[in-house]
Amino acid sequence: MATRAAALGGTSLGAIALGQFRRSIVGLVGAALVGLFILVAALAPLLSPYDPVATDFAEVLTPPSAKHLFGTDDIGRDILSRVIYGSRVSMQAGLFTVAVALSIGLPLGLIAGYVGGRVDNLLMRALEVVLSFPGLVLALGITAVLGPKLIHALFAIGVVFVPNFARLIRAQVLTVKENDFVAAARALGASDGRLVILHILPNCLAPLLVQSSFSVAFGILTESALSFLGMGTQPPTPSWGIMLSMGRGYLEQAPWLGAFPGAAIFLTVLGFNLLGDGIRDALDPRLKT
Amino acid sequence: MLQLIGRRLLATLPLLLAVSVVVFSFIHMLPGDPAVLFLGEEATPDNLARFRAKLGFDRPLVVQYGDWLGHAVRGDLGRSIRTNQPVTQAIVERLPVTLRLIGMAMLISLCIALPLGIISAVKRNSGVDLASTFFALFGFSTPNFWLGLILIYVFALVLRWLPPSGFDGTRSLILPAITLGTALAALVTRQLRSGMLEVLRQDYVRTAQAKGLADRLVIGKHALKNALISVVTVIGLQIGALLGNTIITESLFALPGVGRLMIDSVFSRDFFVVQGVILFLAVGYVVANLVVDILYSYLDPRIRVH
Numbered sequence: 001m002a003t004r005a006a007a008l009g010g011t012s013l014g015a016i017a018l019g020q021f022r023r024s025i026v027g028l029v030g031a032a033l034v035g036l037f038i039l040v041a042a043l044a045p046l047l048s049p050y051d052p053v054a055t056d057f058a059e060v061l062t063p064p065s066a067k068h069l070f071g072t073d074d075i076g077r078d079i080l081s082r083v084i085y086g087s088r089v090s091m092q093a094g095l096f097t098v099a100v101a102l103s104i105g106l107p108l109g110l111i112a113g114y115v116g117g118r119v120d121n122l123l124m125r126a127l128e129v130v131l132s133f134p135g136l137v138l139a140l141g142i143t144a145v146l147g148p149k150l151i152h153a154l155f156a157i158g159v160v161f162v163p164n165f166a167r168l169i170r171a172q173v174l175t176v177k178e179n180d181f182v183a184a185a186r187a188l189g190a191s192d193g194r195l196v197i198l199h200i201l202p203n204c205l206a207p208l209l210v211q212s213s214f215s216v217a218f219g220i221l222t223e224s225a226l227s228f229l230g231m232g233t234q235p236p237t238p239s240w241g242i243m244l245s246m247g248r249g250y251l252e253q254a255p256w257l258g259a260f261p262g263a264a265i266f267l268t269v270l271g272f273n274l275l276g277d278g279i280r281d282a283l284d285p286r287l288k289t
Numbered sequence: 290m291l292q293l294i295g296r297r298l299l300a301t302l303p304l305l306l307a308v309s310v311v312v313f314s315f316i317h318m319l320p321g322d323p324a325v326l327f328l329g330e331e332a333t334p335d336n337l338a339r340f341r342a343k344l345g346f347d348r349p350l351v352v353q354y355g356d357w358l359g360h361a362v363r364g365d366l367g368r369s370i371r372t373n374q375p376v377t378q379a380i381v382e383r384l385p386v387t388l389r390l391i392g393m394a395m396l397i398s399l400c401i402a403l404p405l406g407i408i409s410a411v412k413r414n415s416g417v418d419l420a421s422t423f424f425a426l427f428g429f430s431t432p433n434f435w436l437g438l439i440l441i442y443v444f445a446l447v448l449r450w451l452p453p454s455g456f457d458g459t460r461s462l463i464l465p466a467i468t469l470g471t472a473l474a475a476l477v478t479r480q481l482r483s484g485m486l487e488v489l490r491q492d493y494v495r496t497a498q499a500k501g502l503a504d505r506l507v508i509g510k511h512a513l514k515n516a517l518i519s520v521v522t523v524i525g526l527q528i529g530a531l532l533g534n535t536i537i538t539e540s541l542f543a544l545p546g547v548g549r550l551m552i553d554s555v556f557s558r559d560f561f562v563v564q565g566v567i568l569f570l571a572v573g574y575v576v577a578n579l580v581v582d583i584l585y586s587y588l589d590p591r592i593r594v595h
Contacts, residue, residue: 126307132571133311133467134528134533134571136530136533137532137567141567228434229556243517244432244434244438247438251442252442252446255442270426270427273426273430287387
């Protein structure tokens with residue numbers, strides 16, 4: 001798309017947005033943090049100095065040192081390695097919840113916005129019911145019903161996000177479908193399915209990107225919260241939430257147990273929030289505050 | 290105004306009904322037979338049948354729902370399987386702690402956010418503005434259970450100013466309230482800042498300044514009042530997050546509140562209590578939103594007209 005626009009002597013909207021994004025410090029810091037997070041998750045086996053589940057009873061609760069940069073936990077596991085491997089659980093959490101929310105929310109939003117009328121009304125009412133539950137309460141309820149497992153918790157968090165995505169898409173569709181190019185495509189005999197998928201959907205994706213970035217942040221935060229409560233990832237899988245909940249018991253003797261996984265959650269969530277801010281500002285500079 | 294409240298109340302009824310159906314289905318969506326889940330795999334068929342008959346699980350679902358709803362609207366949410374205490378009583382006993390916690394969290398967050406938001410908008414790009422931006426970023430991205438652990442470490446274990454956990458009057462709610470309220474404070478600060486910036490650009494503010502009104506009056510009376518409308522919206526949207534996060538905060542600080550009741554019951558598989566608490570929190574959330582809605586139209590007369 002960029003090359004075609006360049007050939008026409010103009011600049012594509014995507015290129016303008018990218019240019020805007022490059023100038024946003026907030027977005028760049030966010031992108032750097034997210035990039036670091038993805039790199040750590042991808043290269044976990046290469047980066048971690050020890051096996052994240054290997055215990056060493058000669059080195060129990062040792063403070064940070066040259067040998068164990070982040071110290072060791074109550075059964076002698078290396079905290080740095082566990083924080084590194086924990087990024088994989090968080091990455092899974094972020095991606096899976098957004099995937100669940102998208103795969104349910106996107107079609108619902110498209111249908112509600114495109115068909116309109118009674119169908120729209122019914123779908124929006126149904127989403128309102130989901131929104132009537134405080135997010136964490138709903139996630140906890142679903143996990144309680146399905147049983148405390150990571151995959152159940154992630155599914156539950158995804159369901160909590162469905163209304164956000166569906167409403168966003170619906171609002172986009174409502175504006176996009178009024179455009180002349182949609183009327184033109186319809187006049188040329190395009191079917192409803194073709195109209196929605198080829199002409200309307202691509203023009204709805206930009207705000208979706210922003211919402212997805214914020215949702216990954218929230219998904220990571222909620223997964224660690226559920227794991228902290230004992231309803232998400234189960235030991236011995238290294239998850240930042242579980243590590244924090246273990247650290248709680250040793251707060252006085254060994255504060256490093258909770259300090260590092262907490263900082264990891266904070267930096268990752270901050271990264272995705274900043275990235276979302278940066279993309280939003282780049283796409284629509286008017287919203288910049 | 291009364292007419293508006295009546296209309297909103299009526300519109301809420303079908304929503305509450307739908308919420309009750311969802312909550313009711315929670316227990317019946319359990320994979321497998323609820324009787325087996327409660328009594329365990331090794332229960333005899335005889336015991337299972339008696340259990341089903343006792344709790345009415347042998348009747349058609351619609352009948353069970355009608356029965357359950359009929360009791361629920363009269364305040365009867367069944368009994369705990371574990372302690373046999375009425376669920377409503379269990380909730381009511383723990384409610385004051387939760388309400389005080391939420392109230393204090395809101396109070397603390399407003400005490401931080403109001404001055405910070407106003408100053409950072411009025412003195413844009415100043416040191417305070419920068420500090421408030423960082424505070425907002427930090428507050429919004431910090432997991433509250435981590436913040437809680439840090440607060441316990443610093444103020445309870447190192448400085449020994451406040452108790453690390455347990456409930457023993459207002460003092461023991463200070464750290465939990467900060468834990469719960471920081472994210473809200475961050476959001477309100479940001480919202481108030483952008484709301485104030487928007488309002489300060491308006492003609493009527495310039496007019497007020499031009500006719501020589503003191504800055505204090507222009508900011509406090511003309512600008513702030515209008516910027517507060519968006520703050521009410523943000524607080525309304527965040528009530529759900531507050532209610533949900535009380536579960537984490539109460540469990541972290543070992544407070545005997547409703548959130549703690551829920552997580553304890555989830556662990557002991559006391560499903561009637563879980564069901565009751567979820568219904569209670571959802572209804573509370575819907576009602577809170579209704580109140581915010583009405584408050585909102587009170588603050589902004591333009592909405593009342595439509």
